[in-house]
Amino acid sequence: MKSSRRRFMKLAGAAALGLGAQPVIKAVAPASEESPQPVIRKGSNALPAEQWAMVIDTRRFHSAKDLEPLIEACHKIHNVPHLTNKNHEIKWIWETHYHNAFPGNPNPYQSEEVEHRPFMVLCNHCENPPCVRACPTKATFKRESDGIVLMDFHRCIGCRFCMAACPYGSRSFNFRDPRPFIEETNPKFPTRMKGVVEKCNFCAERLAVGQKPACVEASNGAIVFGDLKDPHSEVRELLRENFTIRRKQNLGTEPSVYYIV
Amino acid sequence: MKDKKWIVLGLVVFFGLLLFPLAWNMLVKAAPAPEVVLTKKAKAAKQCVMPKEYMTSEHMQLLDLWRHSVVRNAKREYVNPEGKKFDMSLSNTCLDCHSNKEQFCDRCHNYASVRPYCWDCHIDNPKGEE
Numbered sequence: 001m002k003s004s005r006r007r008f009m010k011l012a013g014a015a016a017l018g019l020g021a022q023p024v025i026k027a028v029a030p031a032s033e034e035s036p037q038p039v040i041r042k043g044s045n046a047l048p049a050e051q052w053a054m055v056i057d058t059r060r061f062h063s064a065k066d067l068e069p070l071i072e073a074c075h076k077i078h079n080v081p082h083l084t085n086k087n088h089e090i091k092w093i094w095e096t097h098y099h100n101a102f103p104g105n106p107n108p109y110q111s112e113e114v115e116h117r118p119f120m121v122l123c124n125h126c127e128n129p130p131c132v133r134a135c136p137t138k139a140t141f142k143r144e145s146d147g148i149v150l151m152d153f154h155r156c157i158g159c160r161f162c163m164a165a166c167p168y169g170s171r172s173f174n175f176r177d178p179r180p181f182i183e184e185t186n187p188k189f190p191t192r193m194k195g196v197v198e199k200c201n202f203c204a205e206r207l208a209v210g211q212k213p214a215c216v217e218a219s220n221g222a223i224v225f226g227d228l229k230d231p232h233s234e235v236r237e238l239l240r241e242n243f244t245i246r247r248k249q250n251l252g253t254e255p256s257v258y259y260i261v
Numbered sequence: 262m263k264d265k266k267w268i269v270l271g272l273v274v275f276f277g278l279l280l281f282p283l284a285w286n287m288l289v290k291a292a293p294a295p296e297v298v299l300t301k302k303a304k305a306a307k308q309c310v311m312p313k314e315y316m317t318s319e320h321m322q323l324l325d326l327w328r329h330s331v332v333r334n335a336k337r338e339y340v341n342p343e344g345k346k347f348d349m350s351l352s353n354t355c356l357d358c359h360s361n362k363e364q365f366c367d368r369c370h371n372y373a374s375v376r377p378y379c380w381d382c383h384i385d386n387p388k389g390e391e
Contacts, residue, residue: 038339
């Protein structure tokens with residue numbers, strides 16, 4: 001049976017050649033007629049940015065009342081429930097005192113006017129977000145396309161690690177079904193359900209159709225929104241011309257919300 | 262072999278029980294699939310987002326693709342092979358045509374015993390009809 005090994009080698013060689021030729025044939029042969037495929041894309045009005053950022057001119061706000069319309073606008077369009085029990089409270093934007101917004105060792109004899117201004121706080125959409133690292137399901141993620149720290153509610157398992165990780169208290173947990181506590185439901189936006197965490201989304205759904213965030217729109221120009229990475233954007237101009245501070249900057253989270261004081 | 266008759270009886274009972282489900286299925290007809298109702302708006306549109314066969318069997322995959330594209334990739338526009346544009350939204354698009362959720366989605370899902378949890382968050386009657 002001497003020839004059998006020889007024959008086997010020949011056959012194996014031919015087979016290898018045949019396999020190797022397949023990609024060549026595929027490349028040369030005319031493409032088979034494919035049916036048109038659906039296309040998924042951004043809307044043509046979508047606002048582009050590398051990293052969205054917000055500059056809040058705190059000089060323009062004098063009392064908590066001045067912030068109310070902004071909070072109202074946000075909470076209304078996003079179906080944020082109004083729970084009066086402090087332990088169950090859900091907030092995307094809220095008003096806080098200077099010392100809570102910027103804790104640390106304040107200088108003595110500071111401007112009382114500044115200290116008594118109302119400070120609007122919200123998710124900082126950090127460039128280095130600790131909540132994203134804490135999330136075990138990647139429900140919270142930093143969106144590559146525009147730097148927004150978003151939540152995929154479909155993946156949230158309600159473990160609340162993100163709440164522990166966030167140094168700003170920007171996240172709220174739905175201890176109860178929120179639906180009975182929404183005064184007027186916006187049918188265009190989903191609610192949330194018991195057992196998920198939620199927070200500000202920088203109005204991702206509005207940016208997608210070419211609108212600025214609701215709080216910016218309601219602020220009469222006191223809040224400016226734009227691309228932090230674009231040197232010619234309005235936010236960069238404001239940052240150049242004004243002294244600004246950010247919350248707990250020493251933690252290294254790189255907040256994208258700036259305050260002119 | 263005194264026990265022969267018991268063995269035979271045992272086998273008859275055993276196979277009887279074993280084959281009973283098959284016999285049952287041959288004799289009794291399954292409940293017919295429910296008729297889904299199309300709204301006026303859907304009828305006027307004639308076609309769904311994708312061809313009917315695809316929608317019937319793959320709508321859950323399509324919805325999954327939609328939510329992933331919208332939430333994670335910031336892409337909200339879907340252009341079907343015919344070139345028609347859709348805003349990828351469960352409540353604002355699917356339920357715009359199929360606004361009769363009870364007679365459409367629910368009817369089919371009740372029959373198939375599927376209970377999507379989407380409506381815990383997504384508004385199931387965005388137009389506030391009835």
